[in-house]
Amino acid sequence: MNRSLTIIGGGFSGIAAAVRAAEAGKEPLLLERRPFLGGRAYSFSHDNLPYTVDNGQHVLMRCCTHVIDLLEKIGADEVSFQAGFRIPFLSKEGTAHILSAPSWLPTQLGLFVAFARYSPAGLSAALGLRRVQRDLRRPPTGVSVADWLKSSGQTDRIQRSFWIPLCRSVMNASPEDAPADELLTVLSEAFGTPSGAAMGWATTGLTELCASKARAFIESRGGQVRSSAFVTEMTQETDQWSLDLRNADTVVSKRVILAVPPLRAADLLGHVLPDLANLLTRYTPSPILGINLWFDRPIMNTAFVGFLDGSVEWVFDRQALTGQPSEHGYHYALVTSASSKLLEHDDADLVDIALDELRSRKLVQPDEEPVRTLVIQERQATYLRPLGDPPIPNGTDLSGLFLAGDWTDTSLPPTIEGAVRSGNRAADLALV
Ligand SMILES: Cc1cc2nc3c(=O)[nH]c(=O)nc-3n(C[C@H](O)[C@H](O)[C@H](O)COP(=O)(O)OP(=O)(O)OC[C@H]3O[C@@H](n4cnc5c(N)ncnc54)[C@H](O)[C@@H]3O)c2cc1C
Secondary structure (H helix, E strand, O other): EEEEEEOOHHHHHHHHHHHHHHHHHOOEEEEEEOOOOOOOEEOOOOOOOOEEOOOOOOEEEEOOOHHHHHHHHHHHOOOOEEEEEEEEEEEEOOOOOEEEOOOOHHHHHHHHHHHHOOOOOHHHHHHHHHHHHHHHOOOOOOEEEHHHHHHHHOOHHHHHHHHHHHHHHHHHHOOOOOOOHHHHHHHHOOOOOOOOOOOOOOOHHHHHEEEEEHHHHHHHOOOEEEEOEEEEEEEEEOEEEEEEEOOOOOOEEEEEEEEOOHHHHHHHHHHOOOHHHHHOOOOOOEEEEOOOOEEEEOOOOOEEEOOOOOOOOEEEHHHHHHHOOOOOOEEEEEOOOOOOOOOOOHHHHHHHHHHHHHHHOOOOOOHHHHHHHEEEEEEEEEOOOOOOOOEOOEEEEOOOOOOOOOOOOOOOOOOOOHHHHHHHHHHHOOOO
């Protein structure tokens, strides 16, 4: 089979690249190892429930403009955003704090006002933002969030109640491992556009949101999507690439966008770009823990809440987010990012830890138990580039080979927005 452009990997980066190429009339071929598109953002049937369960709650912000554009383009409209930025938190003892900024404020004042009104922060923390403003304009590179927090004079209190939860959730990394420039880029985009920090989410399962609509968009423009198509080897021939599939098929393509996670990319690139492959083997997986609990009553009255100083960091009310029915129990998705410390616990332990967190915050009674539980440890939710290693660009030294993925150089942390930007950029390079 001969193609002009083949994309390997059907996560958000590969989908974005294929949609862009299809739109440009290039009839791309998208090869995905699994039977469905979506990559690390997917949903699945569970326990005969009348709705699917996500592999992990995914959150967007209104400043994720590339994701929003992609979803609009393919007709995936089952996404909802807050009217403005408003995040409720609960302290360990159950005290409520609200981090919010009115959407009519000039954008540059948003974070300042949010801090000033947020009780764990207050005016002194808001004034401490003056030092942050400079770095928002020109983020320092090669510095960890932890070191940057020290040098920018953020107090312990505001670190614990804002910066550390923000870093862990947005970067899926502890402040010691996360690059400060990516976190600051997110903040400046979120608070640099009107309502940019407003949170958003899919109002359906992640696979229903995007997979079939992306496939239909690509195929209706002459492209092709092949699922269960595992690329085992890629070889450069004179002016084309030869891709071997596990089922013994071979695809020959003039240009290739490799849109797989970094460790998979390292496997495929080992003999064509050994130096790059070596760099990619230095990336380390970072897990996200999802604990799904169903109760026989609603346990909270907000769509989501952040837990300060907890082993659980967020609780999402799936009824409120998606409108899913509650006759099989009220479903709550509890999330802990960068959860490597919890990896050794078994599911029963993790449910107990989650219940303790809910009980100490008085959302659940001491003797109350869930009617159903499901623990999902996504061990390779994202990948951390070693601090100081250069980010990997979307172009390569080899003719016709391009890279996409949330781990490539997008200036953003590993997120859906980063993935989509990388796919768009790789497609733009490949289509020249
Ligand atoms: C639990 C969890 C929660 C998350 N929460 C958020 C969130 O709230 N907000 C957010 O923005 N992001 C979140 N993320 C991160 C987000 O899901 C990823 O950043 C994004 O999906 C990555 O997309 P990608 O295309 O770069 O990679 P992937 O999604 O990994 O796509 C790569 C694809 O390549 C395929 N593939 C691999 N090898 C081959 C091969 N040899 N041949 C063919 N195909 C191959 C894979 O099957 C996969 O489908 C979360 C991730 C997880 C796991």
